[in-house]
Amino acid sequence: MIHYKTMASTVPMEAPICLVENRNDKLMVNQQALDILTSISTPVVVVAIVGLYRTGKSYLMNRLAGKNSGFSLGATIQSHTKGIWMWCIDHPSKPDHVLVLLDTEGLGDVEKGDSKNDSWIFALAILLSSIFVYNSMGTINHQALEQMQYITELTKLIKIKSSPNAVGEDSAEFVGFFPDFVWTVRDFTLELELDGCPITPDEYLENALKLSKGKNSRVERANLPRQCIRNFFPKRKCFTFDRPTNDKSVLAHLEDVEESQLEPSFKHQADNFCSYIFSNAKPKSINGGIMINGNRLGKLLETYVKTICTGDIPCLENAVLALAQIENSAAVQKASNYYVEQMNLKVDFPTETLQDLLNIHADCEKEAISMFMKLSFKDETCQYQQELMQILETKKNDFIQRNEEESTKYCQTKLEDVSQTLMKAISQGTFSVPGGYKLYKEEREKMINNYHQLPRKGLKAEDVLQMYLQSLAVTEASILQTDQALADQERALEAEQVKREAAEKEKKLLEQEQMELQQKMEAQQRSYEENINQLKQKMEEDRSQILKEQQMILDHKLKEQKKLMEEGFHLKAEKMQKEINELQTKIKEEEHKKDSWWPIILETIGTGAMFLLPGVGKLAGLGLKALGKKLSK
Template identity: 45%
Template sequence: MQAPVCLIDNGSDGRMSVQQEALKILEQIQQPVVVVAVVGLYRTGKSYLVNRLVGKHTGFALGGTIESKTKGIWMWCVPHPSKPGHTLVLLDTEGLGDVQKGDEKHDTWIFCLAVLLSSTLVYNSMGTIDNTALEKLQFVTELTEHIRVKSSEHNRNTELMRVFPSFVWTVRDFTLELEKDGKPITADQYLEHALKIKPVDARSPPGVEKHNKVRQNLRDFFAERRCFVMERPANSRAMKRMEELTDADLDPSFVQQVQDFCSYVHYSAQVKTMRGGRGLTGRMLGSLAETYVEAICSGKVICLESDWESLALIHNGRAVTETLEFYQAGMERRMKFPTDTHEALSTIHTAATKRAVSISNTSFSGVEQKHQLQFMSSMDKEYVASCKNVEVSRSEFRSVTPRTFASLEGDLMDGSFMRSGGHREFRHTLDRGAHLYRSETHKGVMGEEVLTEYLEEKNAVGMSIRTADRSLTEAQKRMEVFTQNTRTQIQQQPLHVLRSSHEDHMRQLESEMERVLGATRKPFQFSRFK
């Protein structure tokens, strides 16, 4: 993708919908996907981070006004920079808390979708991680109202932790010193300190439970947490045209902090998975987005277990069809070459099955094996049908040979080729019959194989004809020499001597002709010299 596209749009009526253009792009991605979603309050610089994760300064609109630029959820898919064979899917979400929307429910669903679709969730904020910043993250406390893992679950928080993404908090325009009790601390330690739970007892002041709620939810839902702080990138005037600035125009500390953040995400973000640790492809991610948006629009609580099972059924049903088509294509491609025996056909079947199974191992989802068994059963049926088709095809083509080679068979029966020059005529008649055969059979699966079998049968006959042709040609030459010598001797020797010599030679030639021709035809008859 050269530029981002809208994945989930919220229309003028506020109803969400998954965009077909984005689904077509995801449909083509058969690789595992690493999905990184960036969420946060509007006008906090989320889109800039996503552009940098792609390795560009532009792409998602940044804007330099108070108006929020991103609406819905936008998607940008690129080859993963550090994981060959993977695709990095970046999601830039509509800014939360936009006063022009006036719909907190909409913000909650945007946040929920970002959590459910991503393998790494980046929350972007400004200033510091204080109580005000945490209160603005109240969407975390509402996750349990809209999402459940199973239809009946004992420990909802533990179940959600197992399926939720890793969590990264980026704090922009950070001006504080990372110190605690006079000692330097890391950004991660700064986050954990901000999430510290206050003890609650009878003497606790009012508001402690509210103080702890968001913090406890963040701890309960996101087991893996990281934090990155970033200084202000440039002065206020320059910030209004961020899309035009290069790294040379920005504060060096900010550039380094952004690079550290991008490096962490590129190397640490994992493949998006579903129940059982099954990695999602782009196609499956698109189906999952459709499932979640449909549940939201229908007002249902999202049940991850049911949604994953539905996704597995859809994906596995499609995988059965596509893998079987791959097997069929492999069989048809290999069967264009001659297969003399069932053993040869079985070899082709085994090779095609092995390739198809290797694909199916990366295609099927879920713990149940019924789709794999369905696929194997379908392949066996295809193989049996192929065997039957081969025999029927072979039988049909064999019925064509008597008609197309009728002239050849007739000449063989009456011994027409057993003469000097007979082998050349035999080859000409054989080639003419093969041309006629091919013109009638066209490109049948077994047509060429049956022709090959027929030609191999006639090869031995052709060898005999060629041997006889050579012997007869040599005998004719000797006969011509003998005739010429006889004429000379007639003029030079007495009649009774010539008659005796001629008869001896005639007997020798007749004997040789009988040896050459054998039982294929009557021996040549030479007229006696008078």
């Protein structure tokens, strides 16, 4: 038995729970299990096992969980596992990943009245897993392959595209969605050799999947599951297991058996199987390299089962698009919440200048956009990105307004403090004497200097001071006019000086407003540039992933074509050439796709920037679109 390192459990499941119930030949999702699954926000590695009932599937899954018991083994000829059971544990070798084990009810149970559910259980196991284990007994022979008729029905049970004629699609489409394949052969008693030479279990499987020659219906039926496995699962692995023990009484209660009671060869084989799964089972993803966590997997499962229960055929394209709508809306919310949270943490209100605030905004916005890009997928019209742009612009303006209000409030309070001496002198008539205007000006300048020396007044410091001084204009004019120590000419010169000073201050405030307007426009340009840059990077990464997947499918097709030629199936190989040609055309189109979609994306985001961003966004719109064209080069 493999020993596990001690680690904190992110999903505290002491035992499996039924995920998909099979009641009265009807499938339904168990809400309690679904809640556990959807609570997992980290990537999931999903291992599903299927096979005929009473073939020891549950025992293998328990070993993967590092336990003797858990999934019900059963000691009779009846099938114990009904529906699909789930056990979520921390992955033993991938930090921040959860291993989701799915044990399915035995196929071919004679007690079941409707075998249709077997096909759906089989299909769901494939759709949900990142590695699919088929468990059988004895050997991989004609009978074992005949029992794999469920795999030949997949193209009738699942469709990739939503178009009406999508059923029965080319296997290349399925390869992008299907998991890796492992065939486990239990109680294997044959010698692993071919034509007198030793072979590996993998070679044994590949030899068993060779097509039989002949054109009659019997041969075609025999070849169909072989061809499906070869077409749907490019990555295949085989494990053979000796009997765990020759003691029948022990076999009936394997969950209670000590390791020392098992055959050494079986323990070694079981450990090799577990090690392979832990090392090679990839995190669950869907076409385009979209990472699937427990939450996304649960939502996909709900969609699949709901569709099956209505009598329709699950469409992977529709399921992914429905998931994308939910996830993209959540991504907008999470990114905008993150922006607000970070701004509240990093901004010390009031900031000294608007630019100080905008610099912090730029950093927080960049991180928020990056979060959105990481969480979102298939936002092909940039609908959700534009929604985020609008929200962040609104939130930024809210912070700007708050910053101004905090500055105004602070400055008004401080002005009240530093002007107390001046206001008291005015109320007491201190300046209503000959030479009083000079005394007033000295006291006013002293007050202004004290105010200027106060720290952290913010960007409304001059606005508030100017408004305060304007409120003193009538009092100041009165003191000037009643000062008998001044000649008429001197009073006129002083009055003119007051007007000049007021005009200069007004001009200075206007210049500040214009500078702040320019800063806001530049901030919007930077915002647009950041959105475009991150979108460009994401789309290039997505395109690279699609090309990688298409190249993988093409390599698989070329390899399969070569095998068909070697096996003498020249007509099949020639027919496959059409599929190969279509794939090569798709790859070429994808390689040159950037030239066609990039201007459209720029136009979409640019138009969105003009009409979604309030205020100066409209003024900056043409500049933003021009900037986008510059970035696209």
